Amino acid sequence: MTDTGKRRILVTSALPYINGIKHLGNLAGSMLPADVYARFQRLRGHDVLYICATDEHGTPAELAAQAAGISVRDYCNEQFAIQKAAGDGFGLSYDHFGRSSGPENERLTQHFAHVLEANGLIEERNMRQVFSIDDGRFLPDRYVEGTCPHCEFEKARGDQCDSCGRLLDPVDLIDPYSAVSGSKNVEIRETRHLFLLQSKMQDTIRAWVDKSTDWPPLARSIALKWLDEGLRDRAITRDLSWGIPVTNPDGSVREGFENKVFYVWFDAPLEYMGATQEWAKAKGDPDAWRSWWRTDEGADDVDYVQFMGKDNVAFHTVSFPVTILGSEEPWKLVDRLKAFNWVTWYGGKFSTSNKRGVFMDQALELLPADYWRWYLTANAPEGSDAAFTWEGFQAAINSDLANVLGNFVNRITKYCASKFDAKVPETGASGEAEAWMVSELETRLPQLVEHYENMDFRKAAAETRAIWAAGNEYLTKAEPWVKYKSDVDAAAIGVRTGLNLAALFGIIAQPIIPEAAAMILDALGIPEDRRTLKQDSLDDVAALLDALPHGHEIAPPDVLFRKIEDDQVGEWTERFGGEDQAQP
RNA sequence: GGUUGGGUAGCUCAGCUGGUUAGAGCGCAUGACUCAUAAUCAUGAGGUCGGGAGUUCAAGUCUCCCUCCAACCA
16 A cells, blocks of 8 residues: 555634534534545545634624623633534534634734734724723724714614615714614724735735636635725724734734734634644644645645635635735645535524524434434535525435435345344355446446545535445345345345445445444444545445455444434424524 | 626426536335335426527527526625
């Protein structure tokens, strides 16, 4: 076995914000597909590093902590534990799940700010901002409301009017008031902020985007649109206490920035590196992150893939690259992006207050993670928004998992147990049915690999299912239960091939439904090091169908997937909403 | 308002640079089989590809107009 063709793949998922448990749509739009992709590439034998973290800074966290009556730090600790547990429950196989409030990110953020300033890309500018005297603080954009100067809508938010849709500057609002306290005792004050001079990076970013031809159209068009409009300089500090302090290179607090911190969108993406540093430290090799992120220290041959919802594309294609390229340091940049649309709840928005939609913790109380993973992957919101419906969910689980895969494993292992003493039959030679199965796999397995490589998750799931279905078709052709009556050897080859197919089905199921796949592979006694799908096994499919040692004993598993009953759907619809509560 | 994506069988969706009778899964109908979670396998019925005009020997697939839906807008 050589290492030829072994790749190093860095996978990151957009960082879930710390404020509250995520719903199925959030999961489906970045963390889950990133996990499926990471697992698939590990299956292929590649060296994968899958990094994620919570995004903890900013006003929402500060306000949520205030509402809960605890410190922001405590609030974040609490929420982090909840999100970590939910991720673990869903089998998200992060190599590290970090926190943007950690010391690594703080150092990185301050480092980048210093370097960018030294490169002439950061400068202080005066800004006029709304200051709430009663709250004793400046009010960042969304936390001031008032009357829209354009359409006179009375509840326009500081950054945008929800009525006429125009972008606003908070200081232009008529009769502004604090969205925090409702106080109208506000005034406009001058304040200084750091600005990242993105306009100076326009040409550099465009050149980089132009080179990135294998981005999906959505990502490219968003990036190009921003470039066409011209990159705007933007404030990268905010008047908050929760966040990363603004320092001088010597570590002291920058004068005039005692009550300010970096804007959450400046520090959050840097946590991709920060979390990798946390990972390296945790595994006792503090420099291990370098070969993944520093192109002068080995990261040149890394394929870096980012997963995110469509709302994040602009930040990942433009803002974050400005930070990295502006540093003029040899940091790894993204190679490929995969952006997702939203999962909707019967076409409407997920909403806790309106009792609509399932959140990650609730989902796990209802059914095993694999059920959700399968549905959300097979119906990933790739081309457009995708509607979750209980009916579709039930149909997908019962048909794909229970009937096609679960039943296949069940029928072949039970039959083997009843007629062949639960041992892999040793006799019998391949015939027509086996040849058909081989040719089927010879076309389907490469297609499966290709769909994963292209990050077409719906297609990958569909192909996975098609391969399972082909196994059932094979058994119909081989019909060992018929042949058994007259020719035990002829039945034996059918059972042996069937068992090997079950193993293969478990192997290819691992990226999407890891728990069930493990049950299958455990039942068949497949050792850990044989649970892969490396290229050499694809090159010899016939060998795959006779991989289990002859005479090897198997243990038929229990029912792998219990079907979802109609009354369960009824109950869940009642509890979490369904058709009736759909948004018009 | 701007931008992007979308409107294809009852449902969820594939259909690349235009080219024989428009595809898949689910659901439905019929048949087969009995190893299996009443599972599986086979066959079949379902679509004037949102509306209109145009380009072309040829358009779901390109152009224009209209309409509906969704999302994004530092």
